[in-house]
Amino acid sequence: MRIDVVTIFPPLLAGAFEHSIIKRARERGIVDIHVHDLRDYTADRHRTVDDYPYGGGAGMVMKPEPWFRAVEALRVAGNPGCAILLTPQGKRLDQGLVQQLAAEDRLILLCGRYEGVDERVREHLVDKEVSVGDYVLSGGEPAAAVLVDAVVRLQPGALGSSESIVEESFAAGLLEYPQYTRPPEFRGWRVPDVLLSGDHGAIDRWRRERQIERTRVRRPDLLADIDDVSETTA
Ligand code: 6GU
Secondary structure, eight states: OEEEEEESOHHHHHGGGSSHHHHHHHHTTSOEEEEEEGGGGOOSTTOOOEEOOTTOOSSOEEOHHHHHHHHHHHOBTTBOOEEEEEEEEEEEOOHHHHHHHHTOSEEEEEEOBTTOBOHHHHHHTOSEEEESSSSOOSBSHHHHHHHHHHHHTTSTTSSOTTTTHHHHHHHTTOOOOOOOOSOSEETTEEOOHHHHSOOHHHHHHHHHHHHHHHHHHHOHHHHHTOSOHHHHHO
16 A cells, blocks of 8 residues: 655654654555655645635634645546545544545545635645544644544554454444553552462453443443444343
8 A cells, every 4th residue: 555645844753654554664665655756746835835825814814726736746647536624514534434444455644734725725635534533633744644543453464463453343332441461460559369369261251341331331332333232242
C-alpha cells in the first residue's frame, strides 16, 4: 500500500511514521509513506495557501489551487487511489471504516486546517471526508497520524501474531480484558488468583467475562451492535 499525506506542516508528521510497527512495516516494504508540503504546489512567490472568505467572516480559507495541483500530481494514471480530506465534518473513523480504507492500495490524505477549506476541494477533488471524533483539532495532521497507524497495522504482515489479538477483540465488538504481569503482589494489590492457577479453561472464561463486563460498563453502545453476546461467551 502507498500513502501520501499533504500538509502545510510536514514536521508535525515527520516523526509519526518512524517508530514501532509503522517503521517496521515500511522497512519490510509493506507500506510506502510520503509526506508532502502543500506549499510546494503553490505558484506564487509567497507560497500562499489561504485567503479571505467570500462573504466575510473570521478566519482564513484554504485556497483550492494548491490542493488540486498536489493531488493531481500525486495521482497516477490507472491507479488514482482514494483521496481523503481530514475534517471534523467527515464520517467518523471506526474500525469498520479503517478496514475499508486498509483494503485500498493507495491513499492520499489531505490535512485541512480547522478554519476551513474551499468547498470545491470537497465537491470536486476528494473521494471521502473523514473525522477522528467529535472534538476540535487545529488541523488534520494528528487525525492523519491516527488514520495511518490504524490502517498500517491491518496490512498483511505488519503485525506479529501476538500483536493482532487486540484487533480481533475490538473487531468482535468487545474491549480487552485486564492484563497483569509480575510481580504477583504490588503495593498490596494482588493479581487475580485465577491467572496464577494454571487452569486455562478457567482463565479463558474469566477473561471473556471481564471483556463483557467492561464493555457493558464503559461502552454499552458496542454491545448493542453485537447480535448475540452469548455467542461470544460460548
Ligand atoms: Cl480530521 N480535523 C480537525 N481539524 N479536527 C478534527 C478532526 C479532523 N477529527 C476530529 N476533530
